[in-house]
Amino acid sequence: MTAVRQIDPPEHLHAEELTFLAAADDGRRPPGWRLTPRAVVTFVCGSGGAPVPGPGGSRVIDAKFVGERALVERCVVTLAGERGLLLVGEPGTAKSMLSELLAAAICGTSALAVQGTAGTSEDQLRYGWNYALLLAKGPSAESLVPSPILTAMTTGAVARVEEITRCLPEVQDALVSIMSERRITVPELAGQDGAVGYAVPGFCLIATANLRDRGVSEMSAALKRRFNFEVVPPIADFDAEVALVTRQATAAVERGGATFAVDEDVLAILVTAFRDLRTGQSAEGWEVERPSSVMSTAEAVAVAASIGLAAAYLPGPDPLSLLPGHLLGVARKDDPADAARLLAYWDGALRRRAEAGSRSWRQLWEHRDVLRD
Amino acid sequence: MTDPRALVGELAGDDRVLLVGVRHHSPVLAAAVPALLEAFAPETVLVELPAEMQPWVRWLADPGTTAPVALAADALVFYPFADFSPELAALRWAQRNGVPVICCDLPLTDPAWESGREGASGPSLGAVVRTALTGRDDDDLWDRLIEAGAPGSTPEAVRRAALAAGWALRHNTVVDPLDLRREGWMRGHITRTPGRVAVVVGAFHAPALLSGPVPDDAAATRPEPVISLVPYTFDLLDARSGYPAGIRDPRWQQAVHDCDADPARIRAAAGAFAVEVTRELRAQGHPAGPGEAAEVTRLAADLAGMRTLPAPGRGELVEALQTVLAQGSPAGAGRGVARAMETVLIGRQRGRLPAGAPVTGLRPAVERELTRLKLPGPGRPAQRLRLDPLRSPTDRARDLAIRRLTACGIPYATPGTAGPAVGGESLTSTWRLEWTPGTDAALALAGLHGVTLARAAEGMLTTRRHRETRAGGPTPDQSLTGLEAAASCAATALTHTRLTDLRRSVCRTGTITQLVTALHLLTRLDKGHFPHLAPAAFGTAVAEARADLHAAAVAAVAGTAGSTRVEDARALYDLVRAADEAGLLLRLGHAIRALTRDGSPLIRGAAAAVGVLTGHEQPGAFGERLASWVTLPDTAATDRLRGALSVAGALLQSGDEILTPLLTTIDNLPDDDFVRRLPALRGGFDALTPADRDRLLATVTDRHGPLDEHLPTDAATLATWLAADRAGLAALTALALPPTTDHPHPTPAAPSPSAPSLTGPSPTALPSTITAEQRWRLLLGRESDQLPARQRRLATALDELYGAGHGEGAWTAGGGGGQDAAYPQVRDWLDELEALFGADVRDEVLARAAEHGRLDAVLAADPERVRPSIDLLHAVLSLAGGLPEARLARLRPLVARLTAELTAQLARRIRPALTGLGTSRPTLRPTGRLDLAATVRRNLHTVRADAAGRPQLVPERPVFRTPGRRSVDWQVILLVDVSGSMEQSTIWAALTASIVAGVPALRTHFVTFSTEVIDLTDRVTDPLSLLLEIRVGGGTHIAAALRYARQIALVPSRTLVITISDFEEGFPLGGLLTATRALTDDGITLLGCTSLDDRGAPRYSTGTAAQLAAAGMPVAALSPTELARWIGDQVR
Incomplete structure (x- = not known):
């Protein structure tokens, strides 16, 4: 029995579904795949409420990723062609989750991942050495420390590189040869076994990149050409986003043993405000000044959870009165002008809604003084 | 509930009637129709065209006709035909086989058409069902079910699928009464026609045609329409061009049709399209080759496989192209891909009519229209006309026709020279009208866009907008002109679109001037100054656009901070007043306060005055502030006063609170101080119009009482008094007493070093000779002739520079007389x-x-x-x-x-910021040059004793040295905007460039741009010739400069591109963003400078700057030192 984890990897969390889907569809699979491409799509996007027939009776598959089905189809087809897949999008659009789900469904593990940072070195993408062993015994397969990518290559699994644009360009370019030649040469082992690590069928690479990190370390054109790009958009459907925020905020609050008691109306207002500020256009189509900081669904969940926790542990004022302060906390990160933009939102779209007679919007409008400097 | 299968089976299985339910553009059906007709061998073919079009069928099906062509009946219906139109396929088959064709739709003379609905196919399939089959919004049920699924099926299967789709669409839909009547009419034709008939109609109508009541004959109440057959083009046929009854990507549809809907051939065609798009991309300078094309083809085919389709459809191809080529950046590579796809998938094919086909279309329609309006037609002499469209209905119609002709680009009417009234818009217009040969030629071109003047004008304007959109626009200027043109041509729908454009473009990137123009235009719309448009037609759209513009204006206020132009101060005032009306003062207070704090002197002055006008500041406080400026250093005082007075000249006459502190300060200035400050202050008051100055002078005089022109007593007595006074003063001066503090006018006994030294008896040697009234006359430059001689010299010297002022009351200038002759030589x-x-x-x-x-x-x-x-x-x-x-x-x-x-x-x-660029530093990245000392230091914790007891170090984390950069040089490309006027930033840029060029590790390029890009790099070391070589003027095309920078960049990762501009791009923003993305994608480091000077208060377009920052070019206002430091930081 494993200890309780804060976050369970998808291959454990959905182990039953994966086994079921593997047995249910006996169509042709790309080499090295556990499921057929169509079953992968079903696993990620759900079966839309319809039961999927299988050997041990039929079963409804839940949607795990809220978004366009065509997008997931394209991702799966890209991977089936053994081409690199690069998921790009605003922060907080569930890119990493999508890549984990795909990896878990295709090869049964989402663990072969490299997190990209400015400190990521080539060792982490290719191979490193156990220096003590290296000094003691000289270069040998034993003293070689393979990177997750090398492991994925030799086992035919899906390797993931998170936040690839945060790696320095020269480190990123280590991937170019991996993706075109599909092998890693270890010159130190020349003449021994394992001097060349070849990719076996099934190996493919999913990378994620953040649109807001643009310009930190831009990818080279050579590397870009080796990836198919998929833009993961913020959730388009308002109701789906409210549902997601409610679900995740509830889970976050209940993990601590408290109950989530925030009015649905408040959550709807919260999500509306986030969407307005994210898109630069209100639900009614009015122009809204966009703050420069990220206003993603993930931030909305965090704010909803904070309000939920405040309501559970520090019951007191109307939860709506907490909203302006939290919004300010999200918006005002690096540009001081963002506070002014939030104020403009209050004086523009929000005031109009309040004037149109919506009660809760008017309440929110009355908390404007929180934003004044 | 009846079984849909049975119903469709019934529809499809009729022995006498072959029902072919179609969409008007459907390649798979068009490919199937000849086979279907061949198999059924009908005696008559019925098509869904109004009876009036019967005579045109032979021309339509003529072998000499090249599709696309379009049949139109006045402005009522419009049927474009391409090779992939099933109707055209049916007509051609009938022509080949000699089978008669009947146009079986309701005649256009029927009253039912009155209800007026555009298009003829019932609700468009796409509009009714935006199905969630794949969740893409540009793909509809028909595309999914028929177009994508059909390839490889038998013609009969395709026909049944289409009938089923039509049935599904019609199911649970409320059918328009006009459609019901038309269907009744068609049923009548089917029943009356003997023998086997084939009916080619819209799939939506097909289910209703076999059974149901047959109406009586039509009651022809409407006038006989004029039918025209005109050539058409693929780019108009594309749905995105805004024309009715279009389809997306006609060239793809044509290819599917040409493949006879054979899956293998469609797959090949998809591959060919992929290759074409990559070639187009390469031509644009994006990297794309056969590898990408192969991947596109594979991805499209595999997607089709996963979706159980026989061959990739348009949707799959588009998805694959975007996934593989667009690289996730809608602004950069994505835009290029979109452009390439438009070029390749839409195509440019043009239709042609056979020889001998009657001439129809726009020209006859225009001639009829002109005759009706009694305007000169062909062969008539030119005519001059003054129109008053707001009063006379005839003039209104004439005005409309003339404006439409102008919008179509037809040379017919020339606007008259009677200029608009000063300070307002003119409500009448004068024209010179003449029909010239050029008119004929232009009409033939415009005829492509419609067969009536109204349609052609709307079509031309729509096409223009489409072209702008395709180029990445419309720019704020384009949407302003577009809105005005659409509104004056009474194109209501287009005006709506243009309003949306306006909100999008002007609100995001418009400059203050454009925002003001836009607000003005909206006012005209609101007040009904466009005589052909009812203001009510726009509902809340105008009000909403106005609200957006106001919001944008408030955001743009920050961009004026660094302005040194009086116009911007005035625009600020206009905007603030408008925002006041819109109730945006809360947010505005913030911006105005920031301007009073951080703006350039001029803007600070203006903002302070605006603060009073909008009630953010107490008049008293403003008065104090105004007075305090008088003692500031020269230019600061001038500019602040100019700013404040250009906004609030009238304020000075009204508020005593405001004026008093200023008057007191001026009065209390010692004479020589006053004289020294006079030129600066006079420059400030120069912003007032002469009339305003007169009024101000009157206020001042009122305060001090009238100037007494008469001596209080006789001259001799007065002279004695004066002599006595002077003697007393001389005695006091001789005593050398310390000056008392409460003396209102300190004696000029100790003149400042710059004090005037005139030969002869010096007037300033007299104590406090300049009275308050005289001071104001000098400050305002009025009534100089009433000044004493010495002060008149001051006044004349300044008048030489400032003149008497502009604006209201300027005609009274020159009262002093003889100004031109005041100084025969400038040196004097x-x-x-x-x-x-x-x-x-x-x-x-x-x-x-x-x-x-x-x-x-x-x-x-x-x-x-x-x-x-x-x-x-x-x-x-x-x-x-x-x-x-x-x-x-x-x-x-x-x-x-x-x-x-x-x-x-x-x-x-700035030299200190750039020294030492060549030294190498330690790094953890393996470079090949081991830094031994640093490595040992860093790995000391790994020291172990080996077997022999010697300490051994395990270098877990080796440290290297970066290569010395002295040999590796960086490129610094300065792009300097010289579009407007010679800005101080330009000078600073040139000076900075010449200094940076002296640093050995940097290679400096100096490029100026307006609409032209000029590389002045060869002169960069010599700031003098650089500065004299710069030519200012022209529009702003930042994108062109960036593209040039991309050409001259050698090693992208070691290139800095610094753009110095106000970012008021005159070309589509899309192009600018693409160019920016292209540079950042290459790995070039970008920086935008809104100003490069020591003040740090820029004047720029905030909207564009924000978008650029999002695309990877950070934008800031820098001083030259900060710029040098930034360069140093990047290079180190």
């Missing part, structure tokens, strides 16, 4: 200035003179005697732009001295 004037005000003031007046275009004054100045300042250099260079070489040569010494001095000063400041 300069000497007089120096004598009156001192050398410092003279230099400053000189700079102002240069700003006012007084070249003679600048030429007369002695280079060695002027004090170098960036202001003076700026003013002089502004003049130099328009000079011939001969006169430039005389100016050169002055510029040379100023430049040399300023460069030396600047170099001292």
Whole structure:
């Protein structure tokens, strides 16, 4: 029995579904795949409420990723062609989750991942050495420390590189040869076994990149050409986003043993405000000044959870009165002008809604003084 | 509930009637129709065309006709036909086989058409069902079910699928009464026609045709329509062009049709399209090759496989192209892909009519229209006309026709020279009208867009908008002109679209001036000044657009911070007033306060005044502030006063609170202080119109009581008093008493070093001789003739520079008389200035003179005697732009001295930021040069004793050295905007560039741009010739400059591109963003400077700057030192 984890990897969390889907569809699979491409799509996007027939009776598959089905189809087809897949999008659009789900469904593990940072070195993408062993015994397969990518290559699994644009360009370019030649040469082992690590069928690479990190370390054109790009958009459907925020905020609050008691109306207002500020256009189509900081669904969940926790542990004022302060906390990160933009939102779209007679919007409008400097 | 299968089976299985339910553009059905007809062998073919079109069927099906062509009946219905139209396929089959064709739709003369609905196919399939089959919004049920699924099926299967789709669409839909009537009429035709008939109709109508009531004959109440058959083009056929009954990507549809809907051939066609798109991309300079094309083809085919389709459809191809090629950046590579796809998938095919087909279309329609309106037609003499469209209905119709002709680009009407009324818009218009051969030619072109004038005009305007959109626009200017054109042509729908454009473009990137223009245009719309548009037609759209514009204006206010133009101060006031009406004052207070704090002097003054006007500041406080400016250093005072007075001139006459502190300060200034400050203050009051000055003078006089022109007693007595006073003063001075503090006018006993030294009896030697009234006359430059002689000299010297003012009351100027003759030689004037005000003031007046275009004054100045300042250099260079070489040569010494001095000063400041660029630093990245000492230091914790007891170090984390950069040089590309005027930023940029060029590790390029890009790199080491070589003027095309920078960049990762501009791009923003993305994608480091000077208060378009920052070009206002430091940081 494993200890309780804060976050369970998808291959454990959905182990039953994966086994079921593997047995249910006996169509042709790309080499090295556990499921057929169509079953992968079903696993990620759900079966839309319809039961999927299988050997041990039929079963409804839940949607795990809220978004366009065509997008997931394209991702799966890209991977089936053994081409690199690069998921790009605003922060907080569930890119990493999508890549984990795909990896878990295709090869049964989402663990072969490299997190990209400015400190990521080539060792982490290719191979490193156990220096003590290296000094003691000289270069040998034993003293070689393979990177997750090398492991994925030799086992035919899906390797993931998170936040690839945060790696320095020269480190990123280590991937170019991996993706075109599909092998890693270890010159130190020349003449021994394992001097060349070849990719076996099934190996493919999913990378994620953040649109807001643009310009930190831009990818080279050579590397870009080796990836198919998929833009993961913020959730388009308002109701789906409210549902997601409610679900995740509830889970976050209940993990601590408290109950989530925030009015649905408040959550709807919260999500509306986030969407307005994210898109630069209100639900009614009015122009809204966009703050420069990220206003993603993930931030909305965090704010909803904070309000939920405040309501559970520090019951007191109307939860709506907490909203302006939290919004300010999200918006005002690096540009001081963002506070002014939030104020403009209050004086523009929000005031109009309040004037149109919506009660809760008017309440929110009355908390404007929180934003004044 | 009846079984849909059975119903469709019934529809499809009729023995006598072959029902073919179609969408008007459907390649798979068009490919199937000939086979279906061949198999059924009908005796008659019925098509869904109004009866009036019967005579045109033979021309339509004529072998000489090349599709696409379009049949139109006035403005009522419009049927474009392409090779992939099933109807055209049916007509051609019938023509080949000699089978008669009947147009079985309701005649257009029927009253049912009155209900007026565009298009003829019932609700468009796409509009009704935006199905969630794949969740893409540009793909509809028909595309999914029929177009994508059909390839490879038998014609009969395709026909049944189409009938089923039609049935599904119609199911649970409320059918329009017009459609019901048309279907009844068609049923009548089917019943009446003997023998086997094939019916080719819209799939939506098909289910209703076999059974149901048959109506009586039509009651022809409507006038007989005029039918026209005109050639058409693929780009108009594309749904995105905004024309009715279009389809997306006609060339793809054509290809599917040409493949006879064979899956293998469609797959091949998809591959061919992929190759074409990559070739197009390569032509645009994006990397894309056969590898990508192969991947596109594979991805499209595999997607189709996963979706159980026989062959990739349009949707799959588009998805694959975007996934593989667009690289996730809608602004960069994505835009290029979109453009390439449009070029390749839409195509440019043009239709042709067979020889002998009757001429129809726009020209006859226009002639009829002109005759009706009694305007000159072909062969008639030219005519002049004044129209008053708001009063006379005839004039309204004429005005509309003329404006539509103009919108179509048809040379017929020339606007008259009777200019608009001053300060308002003119409500009447004058025209010169003549039909010329050019009119004929242009009509033939415009005829492509519609067969009536209204349609052609709307079509032309729509096409123009489409073209702008395709180029990445529309730009704010384009949407402003577009809105005006659409509104004056009464194109209501287009006006709506243009309103949306306006909100999008002007609100995001518009400059203050454009925002004001837009607000003005909206007011005209609201007030009904476009006679053909009912203001009510737009509902809340105008109000919403206005609200958006106001919001944008408030956001744009920050962009004026650094302006030195009086127009911007006025625009600020206009905007603030407008925002006041819109209730945006809360947010605005924030912005205005920021401007009073951080703006340029001019804007600070204006913002302070605006603060009073909007109630953010107490008038009293403003008065105090106004008074405090008087004692500020010269230029600061001038600019602040100019800013405040240009906004709030009238304020001074009204508020006592505001005026009192200013008056007191002026009154209490000692004489010589006053004289010294006079030129600066006079410059500030120059912003007032002469009439305003007169009123202000009257207010001042009221306060001090009228100026007594009469002596209180006889002259002799007065002279005695005066003599006694002077004697007393002389006695006091001899005692050398310390001056008392409460003395209102300190004696000028100790003149300042710059005090005037005139020969002869000095008037200023007299105590406090300038009274308050005289001071104001001097400040305002009015009534100088009433001043005593000594002060008249002051006034005349300043009048020489400032003149008498502009605007209201300017005609009263010149009252003093003989101003032109005041100084026969400029040198005299300069000497007089120096004598009156001192050398410092003279230099400053000189700079102002240069700003006012007084070249003679600048030429007369002695280079060695002027004090170098960036202001003076700026003013002089502004003049130099328009000079011939001969006169430039005389100016050169002055510029040379100023430049040399300023460069030396600047170099001292910025050199430290750039030294030591070549040294190498430790790094953890393996570079090949091990830093032994650092490695040992870092790995000391790994020291172990080996078997022999010697310490052994395990270098877990080796440290390396970066390669020394002295050999590796960086490229610094300065792109300098010279579009507007010679800005101070430009001068600073040139000076900075010349210093940076002296650093060995940097290669500096200096490129100026307006609409043209000029590389001045060869002169970069010599700031003098660089500055004299710069030519200002023209529009702003930042994208072109960035593209040039991309060409000259050698090693992208070691290239810095610095753009110095106000970012008021005159070309589509899309192009600019694409160029920016292209540079960042290459790995080039970008920086945008809204201003490069020591003040740090820029004037720029905030919207564009924000978008650029999002695309990877951070935008900031920097001083030259900060810029140098930034360069140093990047390179190290």
